[in-house]
Amino acid sequence: MRVVRWVGARLARAILVVWLVATIVFFALRATGDPLEAILGGPGSQAGEEATDRAREAYGLDRPLVVQYLSQLWRIATLQLGDSYARRQPVLDLVAAQLPATLVLAFFSLLLAWALAVVGVVIVASARGRAVRPLGGLLRGVEVIATVTPQFWLGAVLILVFAAGWGVLPATSAGLDPAGLVLPVVTLAIPIAGFLSLVLRESLEEADRAPFATTVRARGASEIRLRLRHTLRHAVLPALALSGWAFGSLISGAVVVESLFARPGLGRLLLDGAMQRDVPLVIGAVVVVALLYVAVVIITDALELVIDPRLRGRHPRLLRAPDVAVGS
Template identity: 70%
Template sequence: MTPRRWAVSLRWIAGKLGAAIGVVWLVGTLVFFALRATGDPLEAILGGPGSQAGEEAVQAAIDRYALDEPLVVQYLLQLRDIATLQFGDSYSRRLPVMDLLAAHLPSTLLLAVLALALAWALTVAGALVQAVARGRLGALVRAGLRSVEVVASVAPQFWFGAVLIMVFASSLGWLPATSASSDPASLVLPVVTLAVPIAGFLSQVSHDALDDADAAPFATTARARGAGEMRVLLRHTLRHASLPAISLSGWAFGSLLSGAVVVEVLFARPGLGRLLQEAALARDVPVVIGAVVIVALLYVAVVIATDALELLVDPRLRRRPQSLRAPDVAVGA
């Protein structure tokens, strides 16, 4: 690697790290002041309204969480804790926040990863159908696909999940309505609930890009050489069509993590989303801040990974040392 490429790579890494720090700082700041605005944290620490805590317990809580300090000092102390990932103990559960996060995070990550994989599978399947659909019947199929994509992308997750429960759990009895057990079947409905709206959005983006690539000179040249439609799709146009969807996969993963709050509550599934919802209702500041910061870090990590994946999929980004980003033009054969 040339010195110039090293410099570009270092600037890219520094930019991503700076963005990560900025996101974590902004998230931590917003959550801190939002929770402080909802009421006195001392009340939440001592067990809520009507607590019969004695003076010694009250003073111990004030000293432990520096509640007698000015709000700015409390904020700076919180930033220090965020920087070191030391979130303290949960107000309500009296357990270290990091232990709670470590216990609940794997379940949510499994749900989000499976949902993203299913969303991509549905997106690719839709692209294959679009590619082989020709003639008048093909036009009807493509129009139907577009309609399904639009409906799927705007369907509220809580409504869609409730419909799946009524149909496949209550009426047909094929799948469990809750996801609290270790049975793999209990993952099906939550994963589908999360995946379908994301698949609808990714499919709309990739199908528009697929239409552009299908009319590009490199696709026309491949057909002139005798390549069939499926070969053109798999070797040429699909790579181009996947670029916008890949760049949006980081956003999609963040959306899946936020959607996990609704889905985990709806399906009674233990996870980070449900933990966050319960902590927010209890004004459990350390847990809320810890969960939100961890989600923000995961989101930034996935965005960086998708940027790196774009470099692998699109060779133009590797051939241009002046920038690791290239204009959105067709990818050749």
């Protein structure tokens, strides 16, 4: 029953998230104007009144707004997302074609963000001597700057330096080209790395003052061994819990980054659909992103159970690991 409750609670959250996202997007798009423009071919369409009436009736736009909203929710519940108004193709096909490129970008960006955060925090925590203490202060400043750096500005600077200036990396990115992935991945990763680093450093400093850290030092363990085998494992938990948020931030940042680097992906698809008031396309893409976000949050919850055995007293034993205390 504990397993059922654990799974049921997360399914309920997933349904709530999808409903909220679909509702906000539906009414926001309708508030910007009539989607009939996208159906008839965009701005400047010369469709007559009879053709306009037929299109409005065919797409159900002549019905009350509440009825259209409920119909949209039913299509989402049955995974019948319909066809794009502007592209005349099934929404699921369009999303499936663009999703892999965005997932690759988000995955490598999150991986790089974690690597930068962990390395930076370990260096800062180890900078205790007088000779290396300025390095720790410098890295702390870099953390704060990275956290507040706008991605569109950072991406533009990277293009000017590495593409236009030095010519070592391409300014555009297409598909899975390794060279083309470097600048978009770095652009997305640096702000997330700064935020994760701040959380990790605070948790690591707290773990360094914990009783178990004192015990490990008393046994003669070096500071590096203490951090790598004990305190870092403890400090990772708060940042790991924020990885779901980080993934959502990466997907939203992909809208800017994919446009800036002329990269195909879900971000550009969403932006184009929003500009065209393509309601089925935008709602379908956003629902898929919401489901991915929920899936990542569930994975991070499960990883927390593996890393910290103390949490298994409050959660069902979905995943088993050796019952070793975090600081032991």
